[in-house]
Structures are given as C-alpha cells and as structure tokens.
Amino acid sequence: MNTLPCQGCKGLCCGPVPITDKERKLIHKKLKAMPKKLREGLAHQQRFPGTCIFYDVNHDRCGIHSFRPDVCRLFGYHEDLVCFRKPELATKGKAPIKERHVGYLSIDFTWKDFQ
Ligand code: SF4
Ligand code: SF4
Structure with a gap:
C-alpha cells in the first residue's frame, strides 16, 4: 500500500513544523x-x-487538515521528509518548498497568534 499508516500514531510526527507567511495568514483566516x-x-x-x-x-x-502547511502534506513522500514507520514511501526528491519559512508552529506561533 502506498499510504502512510498514520492511524494509531496519535500525532507521533506532529511536532513543531515550519510555516511560510502565506500559510500563517491562511491558517489565521480559516480558524x-x-x-x-x-x-x-x-x-x-x-x-x-x-x-x-x-x-x-x-x-x-x-x-x-484542509489547510495544513505544505510540509505536512509532503511529509513521508520526500527524501528530506521521511516517515520512520514507512521510509520506503519517501521516493521523491527534495520537498518542493520554495517560500521562506517565517517560524515554527508551537514555538514561534501559538494559539494566541491565531485568535
Ligand atoms: S507520517 Fe508516519 S509517523 Fe507521522 S503519523 Fe503518519 S505513519 Fe505516523
Ligand atoms: S498542522 Fe501538521 S503538524 Fe500540525 S497537527 Fe496538522 S498535520 Fe500535524
């Protein structure tokens, strides 16, 4: 199967993730x-x-989920974003993230930045 076995992980890989300014604005708007x-x-x-x-x-x-950052969408399928539970799925090259990241969710941006 070519999908990640995420069910049951309980957010194991959902730590602080980097976001772009565009993503920060989109998350703010959608929330x-x-x-x-x-x-x-x-x-x-x-x-x-x-x-x-x-x-x-x-x-x-x-x-x-519907407006999660690109890094979360690409996770598991690129050589620089490997899921340790299913590393064989990381068959694509470097993740195509072109915009500069402005900080990390949970560290630089917390819920108070999205109220
Ligand atoms: S990407 Fe990997 S570690 Fe993260 S939830 Fe899915 S299976 Fe678990
Ligand atoms: S935004 Fe990314 S890291 Fe945060 S819960 Fe969603 S998938 Fe996990």
Whole structure:
C-alpha cells in the first residue's frame, strides 16, 4: 500500500513544523471562519509538550487538515521528509518548498497568534 499508516500514531510526527507567511495568514483566516465552539474546543485541548498546537487529540487527527502547511502534506513522500514507520514511501526528491519559512508552529506561533 502506498499510504502512510498514520492511524494509531496519535500525532507521533506532529511536532513543531515550519510555516511560510502565506500559510500563517491562511491558517489565521480559516480558524477565524471556523465555528467558535469547534475552534475553542481545539484550542483548549491538553497536548504533550512538543505536540503541534493544531493536533486534535480527541479525534486523533490534524485539526486543520484542509489547510495544513505544505510540509505536512509532503511529509513521508520526500527524501528530506521521511516517515520512520514507512521510509520506503519517501521516493521523491527534495520537498518542493520554495517560500521562506517565517517560524515554527508551537514555538514561534501559538494559539494566541491565531485568535
Ligand atoms: S507520517 Fe508516519 S509517523 Fe507521522 S503519523 Fe503518519 S505513519 Fe505516523
Ligand atoms: S498542522 Fe496538522 S498535520 Fe501538521 S503538524 Fe500540525 S497537527 Fe500535524
């Protein structure tokens, strides 16, 4: 199978990820448009230190899946973004990220930057 076996990992690889300014703005816009109850439910979850601020612990999935950063979309399929559970899927060359990253989610940007 050519898919990553993410189910059951419980966000194992969802640590601080780098984002571009465009991604920061998109995440901000989409979170603002999210129903308040959903957004606040996600914001106030208890996570292990180091886990991405957008990892949805309650549902075991990315809480911003449809607007997650490119690095998360490309993860597992490129030689510089290898999933250790299925390294054979990293058959593509370097991840095609052209824009400069402006910081890391969880470190440089936390929930207070997206309120
Ligand atoms: S990319 Fe790999 S480590 Fe990350 S959740 Fe999926 S299977 Fe697990
Ligand atoms: S944005 Fe989503 S996929 Fe990316 S690290 Fe955070 S929880 Fe994981």
